[in-house]
Amino acid sequence: MSDFRNNPTAAEGTDDDERYLYGDGSTALELSELLKFDEWVETEDHPRSFAGVSTGSSSTGEGAGSRSALAKERVAFKTKSEVEVLDDGYKWRKYGKKMVKNSPNPRNYYKCSTERCSVKKRVERDRDDPSYVITTYEGVHNHQT
């Protein structure tokens, strides 16, 4: 609600790792590789039993972890900012809120409000660094030529 576009008051308050702030008020902001995306989870999400560290996951740790089975365009971006919804040039309509046990913070679901865009965005706060925001993009824009 209060977050609409980079709120110069909030976003500016906490420096920005990536100065992708267009002081020009430009609209189209391509964050293809502008954001510092850590090759994090870009595979399948199954760690449902990731509740903390009890599950006692295999002591081996991950075992290879060569999950190259990519199903869809899933990209996870970890950005350091106060506002989770950064204006990337598209309109996002919030369509759901859910509470994740892994984090005392709720997960927000956004969808492209464009007419021919079926892109979905998932925004969640980091558990170790509440100042970090995990933005997961799903799909690719369609209303763009």
Added chain:
DNA sequence: CGGATTTGACCAGCGC
């Protein structure tokens, strides 16, 4: 007025 946002409830898949 329109568009956007919010909360709740529902559904599905999978796990044990």
Added chain:
DNA sequence: GCGCTGGTCAAATCCG
């Protein structure tokens, strides 16, 4: 078989 989580949709409401 049941429970649980995650995810989505719907309606209602509010704001600009």
